[in-house]
Amino acid sequence: MNMDRPHTLARGIAPVFILIVSAALLLLLGLRPAAANELLVISYHDIRDDVARKGDPDLYAVGTQNFAAHLDWLAGHGYRPVSLGDVIAAADGTRPLPEKAVLLTFDDGLRSVYTHAFPLLRAYGYPALVAVVTDWIDMPPERRIDYGPRMFSRDDFLTWEQLREMQASGLVEIASHSHDLHHGVNSNPQGNSTPAAVTRIHDPASGRYESEREYLARVRGDLATSVSLIERELGRAPRAMVWPYAAYNSQVNRIADTLGMTVTFDLEGRNQPIVAGMNGDGLHGLARLLLFDNPGVDDLAYELRHDQTLEGMRALQIDLDYVYDTDPAQSARNLDRLIERVKRIGPSHVYLQAFADPDGNGSADALYFPNRHLPMRADLFNRVAWQLRTRAGVEVFAWLPVLGYELPDPALRESLAIASSNPAETFRLDPFKPQTRKIVSEIYEDLAASAIFSGLLFHDDALLRDDELTGRAPADPAARTRALIDFTHALRDAAGKWRPKLLTARNLFAATVLQPESEAWFAQRLDAFHAAYDYTAVMAMPWMEGSTRPEAWLDRLTDEVMRHPLGAERTVFELQTVDWRNGQAIPADRLKSQIRHLQARGVRHLAWYPDNFIDDVPALDDAREAMSARSFPYMEP
Template identity: 75%
Template sequence: MQRALAFAVLAVAALAPLAAGANELLVLSYHDVRDEVARKGDPDAYAVSTQNFAAHLDWLSGHGYHPVALSDVIAASRGGKPLPPKAVLLTFDDGLRSIYTHVFPLLRAYNYPALMAVVTSWVDLPPDQKVDYGPRMFTHDDFVTWDQLREMQASGLIEVASHSHALHRGVTSNPQGNSMPAAITRAWDEKTQRYESEAEYLARIRKDLGDSAAAIKRELGVGPKSVIWPYAAYNSQTNAIADELGMAVTFDLEGRHQKIGADLHGLARQLVFDNPTVNDLAYELRHDEALDGLRALQVDLDYVYDADPAQQARNLDKLIERVKQVGPSHVFLQAFADPDGNGSADALYFPNRHLPMRADLYNRVAWQLKTRAHVKVFAWLPVLGFELPDKALNQRLAIQASNPKETFRLNPFEPQTRRIVADVYEDLAVSGYTEGLLFHDDALLRDDELRGQAPADPAARTRALIEFTHELARAAGKWRPKLITVRNLFAAPVLEPRSEAWFAQNLAAFNQAYDYTAVMAMPWMEKSRDPQAWMDRLLADVKRSPRGLSHTIFELQTVDWRDDRPIPAARLKAMAHRLQAGGARHLAWYPDNFIDDQPSTRDAREIMSARGFPYIER
């Protein structure tokens, strides 16, 4: 649920001072500060009124916060003077003129340092050029000049960071024409019908950052030590380029706080938006977002895909509208094609090195869900269940299951399997937006499989599969930082711990290894005669597990696959409400049939909305 303000802080930051030398840092991200800003709903959501900004400074000063400069953060990271208790770094993006006319006088009055990130192509913008800044076109008069930057730098309060030279824009990211942040996107060229290569992409980023750093050093006499990535869009490769250019401190907008250590890449900032008052600020500094519940719809991309582009577009619109109306916090989006429904991937929905691409669709749908439906999207992929087009290789790498109905899986103890699957995960991350990974339920090993290769001990087999998924997360993390991980878990290892031998799955191990475990809370799939009693027992067993309720997602089934009939909405509501009453924090369901509106949007909103009040958006 959106709040008036989102601040990255420790949950207790405003309740009690941190211990001296804790090196905890809060970073606030501001943009425009001007006199006339609507109380709520201003056309520029990131603008803050001068009055509210001054009140923020006054409140921070009166509640024991200690503003620090970037140099203080760097010194602390190198073992120098620790940061003071409740340290806060103020940052200002885009190099807007209001930082000179409205912010700088207040910073001088409070003697507060700050970091100002400039887009160097916008500084001293030529009079005949304009920038589409959202609410309106911005001109030369909306941005700082080099003379103003020199004056602010000379005060000792303002340090200048790079915000790129010209990466504060979108580039075409797929054949359908979507636009994504230039700093992380392999641009699609409509003329040549191909994506930018890795070498071309990295050369483009290196030139842009080099131009920005050179301009700042030329005009201000000192090069920037940090880069604030436009749209918080970066990856490990762009950070490495920044390092080469002397900008070893980088920032994003993910996370609530950080403890400063040697690595200053991807420092968490919280975006100040919707013109927050001091009351909004105080609320956010006391609000623990870790207590918020996750609500996820698991969506089959196979139901969006259609060979007819017009029908596919209609399917996508139907999905977006449903997600907007239901209001979950997350969508777990299928990134693989499984038209025969056997649980393994026949093809993928993104360009890759090893499997056929059914359609270049994941990028478009994920980005549309983020930008139009305002949810976080996690890519849902198999771990072992990939059917390779090379039949001989497929056979050689396959697990020879004793049960012919078992999901097809590749052998994770074969080095070639590990390379192929890691490539697939890296290619997914290259192809488009995702904030997390949902590892499919195919990641299992029976006790009679791979004898002589897999460990005999069930716990050791569980650890081996966990380590493999960590390899996959690292492969994707090369291009998508701070990925959240979720792993599907069958209910049997929870209800009957000895069945770890049959699955190589364990709830306690999963909740230690991943951000969340999505336990398949599906009594009809398990042929339970008393679904509610079965669910009560599952909840009780999860409660007894370490980190059980805080890290477990109860994933409900919406269809009884024995006869393909929908589970009645009344049953789903009763189960969801009973789970919540018993302490369950996170809910999801599968499948979400957006094509046939099943479960109905009205019922889905009541069960799966993450809003404080599940109203209909108009």
């Protein structure tokens, strides 16, 4: 994959099929006025006269006419342009932002910022932040950069003289976009390329990855070079770092901090509050709205006005065990089959198994990523997650146990195990033992260091029976529920060292919704999960629960979920596609009927498990009809 272009897979950016809606319809979209301290950041790249109305080979180019129209629309609708200095002043308490504050940014340092955007910025009095890749400025005449639709030369990029002129105007501030991190590097044994700023480079000759120290030293050296060049040529060091591909982590943000770049940007989200006291870590990872496919004013208006909280999730839960094969060629064929199916179905999310469970007992025997504690069955999660993200266009949640790890050392495994009275119970480690907490936290950290993903799905092994760990676990069911939530938060934070802004989802047994007293049996409760996680994936699986009237059972479950204030907003109804009692697939027409009925009842988020991409069950056409997140979920021409 060509990594020299920004990807469009961050949460909160415009959908691939931008909806064209009338002004009347926009008024019905539940608009909420921007808060006085809220900042909107808009991300542009190339501004050209000859951009196709739609479908230009350069997806990130915006036509000059459309760009001028954007400025006119923003000015006419009360948006107040601010500079990076204004944002910093609001964060340190010097002066607040105006209502409907907007900051414009331009990535990559393209020549058109000077020739096309800058004249319009001056005409409208709009400040802007221009992020440059210093390695691309004044490069040798013979050098070429693969920029996607064509090879770019030095004439396509800004010169230092042009940057000096724009900076001198007082309207433009220059930020770093790295010196030479705007490309991909080898990220796994299969040769996938992922963003250089967040990837531990894999050396195929030695079979090893960069160490943490080597990786951080490489990033530090790059940023230091960029800062030094900008300060030397412009007389002013950059105060902001705009990460290529919006790929960063807390560790590289700390490096940026030490080099004076205390503000950093990504592409995840649309707005954020800027208030006094945020001049520390609060100005890292500021959200930006990425504009692409040459949006007109109606497209921009839709993106700024629609209520993102009303968007529904459609998720497929995928077993990586079925991608894995001892024959690498067969694994590659299985992966291609998976990617093609997901792309054709068009869900919004995939919950991707990151652990190996070949015996199907619910606990991890091995993992699909390099780690410190369990065998690595194959270095596979990185590759599959990235291809799902880039080739199939979905957000990936890493699906991983909380307690269910069968450690290879028998003595250690035994010393940390929960002694269950039920021999059929999933093997779990005792979360109240410090060694368990250390081991599992390091597993989550290793996962995040090795792969790029958007969220975590905590497996259904996170439970504590009322007769387990007597004397160690709290006797009060609510306290046990809280203890497991706190443990999952510690795991999220461990992963967050390398993957910022991770969303979280956690499996919930339906019995705890239908029979609240069963919190004593599971240490799970719906309202506590709503408060703790972005999503609660309730296992809406009537056949697994032995129901003889599945549709009536789902109705009762829906009634109970919808009684909760965040029931529609945060609950994912995860259906079963197989009756595990007899191994038979649930008929597709019945699944589709259930989904339509749940939607009519107000259910917003839907998922199912398993999605058998090997045997095409449920069948592709049925799966697309049931689980596509597209507004037009039919076969592509």
